[in-house]
Amino acid sequence: xxxxxxxxxxxxxxxxxxxxxxxxxxxxxxxxxxxxxxxxxxxxxxxxxxxxxxxxxxxxxxxxxxxxxxxxxxxxxxxxxxxxxxxxxxxxxxxxxxxxxxxxxxxxxxxxxxxxxxxxxxxxxxxxxxxxxxxxxxxxxxxxxxxxxxxxxxxxxxxxxxxxxxxxxxxxxxxxxxxxxxxxxxxxxxxxxxxxxxxxxxxxxxxxxxxxxxxxxxxxxxxxxxxxxxxxxxxxxxxxxxxxxxxxxxxxxxxxxxxxxxxxxxxxxxxxxxxxxxxxxxxxxxxxxxxxxxxxxxxxxxxxxxxx
Amino acid sequence: xxxxxxxxxxxxxxxxxxxxxxxxxxxxxxxxxxxxxxxxxxxxxxxxxxxxxxxxxxxxxxxxxxxxxxxxxxxxxxxxxxxxxxxxxxxxxxxxxxxxxxxxxxxxxxxxxxxxxxxxxxxxxxxxxxxxxxxxxxxxxxxxxxxxxxxxxxxxxxxxxxxxxxxxxxxxxxxxxxxxxxxxxxxxxxxxxxxxxxxxxxxxxxxxxxxxxxxxxxxxxxxxxxxxxxxxxxxxxxxxxxxxxxxxxxxxxxxxxxxxxxxxxxxxxxxxxxxxxxxx
Numbered sequence: 379x380x381x382x383x384x385x386x387x388x389x390x391x392x393x394x395x396x397x398x399x400x401x402x403x404x405x406x407x408x409x410x411x412x413x414x415x416x417x418x419x420x421x422x423x424x425x426x427x428x429x430x431x432x433x434x435x436x437x438x439x440x441x442x443x444x445x446x447x448x449x450x451x452x453x454x455x456x457x458x459x460x461x462x463x464x465x466x467x468x469x470x471x472x473x474x475x476x477x478x479x480x481x482x483x484x485x486x487x488x489x490x491x492x493x494x495x496x497x498x499x500x501x502x503x504x505x506x507x508x509x510x511x512x513x514x515x516x517x518x519x520x521x522x523x524x525x526x527x528x529x530x531x532x533x534x535x536x537x538x539x540x541x542x543x544x545x546x547x548x549x550x551x552x553x554x555x556x557x558x559x560x561x562x563x564x565x566x567x568x569x570x571x572x573x574x575x576x577x578x579x580x581x582x583x584x585x586x587x588x589x590x591x592x593x594x595x596x597x598x599x600x601x602x603x604x605x606x607x608x609x610x611x612x613x614x615x616x617x618x619x620x621x622x623x624x625x626x627x628x629x630x631x632x633x634x635x636x637x638x639x640x641x642x643x644x645x646x647x648x649x650x651x652x653x654x655x656x657x658x659x660x661x662x663x664x665x666x667x668x669x670x671x672x673x674x675x676x677x678x679x680x681x682x683x684x685x686x
Numbered sequence: 687x688x689x690x691x692x693x694x695x696x697x698x699x700x701x702x703x704x705x706x707x708x709x710x711x712x713x714x715x716x717x718x719x720x721x722x723x724x725x726x727x728x729x730x731x732x733x734x735x736x737x738x739x740x741x742x743x744x745x746x747x748x749x750x751x752x753x754x755x756x757x758x759x760x761x762x763x764x765x766x767x768x769x770x771x772x773x774x775x776x777x778x779x780x781x782x783x784x785x786x787x788x789x790x791x792x793x794x795x796x797x798x799x800x801x802x803x804x805x806x807x808x809x810x811x812x813x814x815x816x817x818x819x820x821x822x823x824x825x826x827x828x829x830x831x832x833x834x835x836x837x838x839x840x841x842x843x844x845x846x847x848x849x850x851x852x853x854x855x856x857x858x859x860x861x862x863x864x865x866x867x868x869x870x871x872x873x874x875x876x877x878x879x880x881x882x883x884x885x886x887x888x889x890x891x892x893x894x895x896x897x898x899x900x901x902x903x904x905x906x907x908x909x910x911x912x913x914x915x916x917x918x919x920x921x922x923x924x925x926x927x928x929x930x931x932x933x934x935x936x937x938x939x940x941x942x943x944x945x946x947x948x949x950x951x952x953x954x955x956x957x958x959x960x961x962x963x964x965x966x
Contacts, residue, residue, distance in 0.1 A: 528918070
């Protein structure tokens with residue numbers, strides 16, 4: 379029930395993903411520093427919907443020649459369980475973290491032709507202008523209608539696109555890196571994250587892309603709906619009755635990723651796993667699932683790796 | 687794209703009304719039928735073939751049709767009027783009402799146009815290689831809406847009342863504009879790279895409309911209120927678009943320029959903007 383890749387055992391299992399609504403936005407600013415400040419602030423406390431209002435992360439830095447206003451940009455992706463539960467955190471986060479951030483502007487990063495819905499984000503944010511906002515109409519009857527809002531702010535003017543694309547997306551892509559030492563596990567996981575971020579349309583919402591606690595549904599406490607993934611905690615591998623930590627593994631990190639479609643998530647998982655196996659001291663790579671009972675997507679590691 | 691060539695032969699001194707010079711009208715017709723199209727000269731009716739030699743190929747759809755007018759036809763009116771798709775190239779000057787009420791496609795005049803070029807335009811691109819006369823992209827008398835979409839580029843100067851009653855769309859004048867540019871405008875954008883004459887934006891209501899002056903401004907109406915001097919991010923979108931889509935490289939000279947913002951016309955409770963680039 380496993381196979382070998384670069385000398386590392388890969389368990390022949392699957393990551394269980396589930397549907398969420400996803401959106402992609404591009405934040406620009408006068409320089410890279412402020413674009414990243416806004417993006418980092420906006421994607422804070424958005425690791426997991428277990429306790430956050432959404433899942434969000436930075437997809438990539440966008441060079442000036444690819445942004446609508448020619449300034450340095452940062453692409454951010456936000457995921458929520460429904461259109462409403464995506465729109466609200468986007469409104470709150472853009473309103474509190476981007477509108478407030480010096481020199482920023484914000485643009486839709488998921489074109490209408492690729493989106494399932496267009497969310498009225500800028501259209502709602504405009505009210506911050508308290509009546510002095512200006513509607514900006516571009517390209518009517520010519521290049522394709524575009525709409526923005528210009529909102530006066532103390533520093534100058536905040537520019538926001540009227541609608542943002544959203545589509546049914548995939549969350550919960552994952553794999554676990556199990557290593558002999560904490561250092562080797564961390565290095566392999568970091569390399570995995572770097573590799574994942576070469577794939578467009580994917581984010582890793584946890585700190586640095588990594589989740590050290592893991593999570594499982596429920597706990598022994600009635601008031602707690604999720605707890606650490608105890609079967610994969612090396613510190614209790616001989617105490618926990620059904621531990622899944624193999625001999626020789628003393629540290630486990632989970633790489634969690636969300637994407638705009640299943641194919642992107644699978645490609646990113648494959649890139650991440652391949653990168654992780656290149657580090658000495660990795661004992662096994664596996665994935666978390668719930669036997670197919672929880673999520674719609676079953677993303678097999680063997681399949682993602684092209685039958686390796 | 688199939689090309690239909692119209693070569694002017696003997697044009698009368700009084701104007702020829704030839705709205706039949708449009709991809710929408712010629713598609714699906716034979717050359718003989720096109721030669722037989724009715725055109726009007728004063729109160730008389732003539733055939734198009736009496737003034738133009740007609741050659742080339744005709745497409746099945748307007749989008750696949752290009753019409754080349756091979757010479758100056760400054761007395762021929764309504765070229766490309768109401769066209770919805772395809773393209774027209776006039777290798778010289780064109781007469782009044784060129785591209786008026788067009789809603790799609792591309793119309794290029796290599797030299798000058800006369801009055802009402804692109805009047806009440808709804809969509810598409812009208813490009814004028816030299817000067818356009820008065821009322822470019824304007825509303826016809828009695829109409830409450832001028833341009834409602836599309837883009838007009840004038841590589842030279844434009845006359846009086848450019849963009850009057852403009853509602854949406856964009857006018858870019860690489861030279862100067864005469865008095866009353868953007869009069870009554872209620873949306874849309876006018877960019878003037880040269881000298882902007884007096885009465886700019888008179889009685890403009892706003893609705894997101896603005897006039898961006900990138901050159902000298904003769905005067906600002908007293909009913910426009912100066913707000914601030916700033917570098918608006920939105921301006922970058924237009925300036926980059928002018929470079930990328932219209933080949934207007936000089937727009938990038940203003941990419942980081944501060945603009946003086948005036949709001950008016952307060953005489954009519956308006957909320958339009960005049961943005962004047964600071965000299966650099």
